[in-house]
Amino acid sequence: MRILIVEDEMITAMHLEDLAIELGHTVVGTAQTASAAVSAADSFRPDLVLIDLRLAHGTDGVEAAMEIRRRQNIPSIFISGKLDDASRKRAAPARPLGYITKPFTREDLALALAEAQSQI
Structure with missing residues (x-):
């Protein structure tokens, strides 16, 4: 699967990339802000976006995921340090996988990617 990683913490982004490649996927690019994520999705046309809920410069991963879904119909998996009910409710309109x-x-990433792949 071709994956775009949208994460503003460089070490986390690198870790995600390493694990995704180790699991047999291709990472087509990375982005740190919502606008960069939308542009990268337009350019690289990934199968899936791994995206943090909160991004650099106060930008919003949910808004970026919704715009990517609207433009390209590319689904997302959200990543966050805080995934409470309010966060999940806020993310629901993006229809995350x-x-x-x-x-x-x-193992967390492998499970999430396998589940997503079965839905794409």
Whole structure:
């Protein structure tokens, strides 16, 4: 699966990329802000976006995921250190294929990606 990683914490983004590649996926790009995520999705046309709920410069991962879904019909999996009911409710309009809570393990990512792949 071709994956776009949208994460403003560089170490987390690199960890996600390493794990996704290790799991047999292709990482087509990374972005740190909502606008960069939308542009990258337009350019790279991934199968899936791994996206943090809150991004750099006060931008919103939910808004970016909704815009990517609207433009390209590319689904997302949300990543966050805080995935409470309010966060999930706020993210619901983006129709995510799943959620990953930080800190995550290789197994957490593998499970989320396998589930997403079965839905794409």
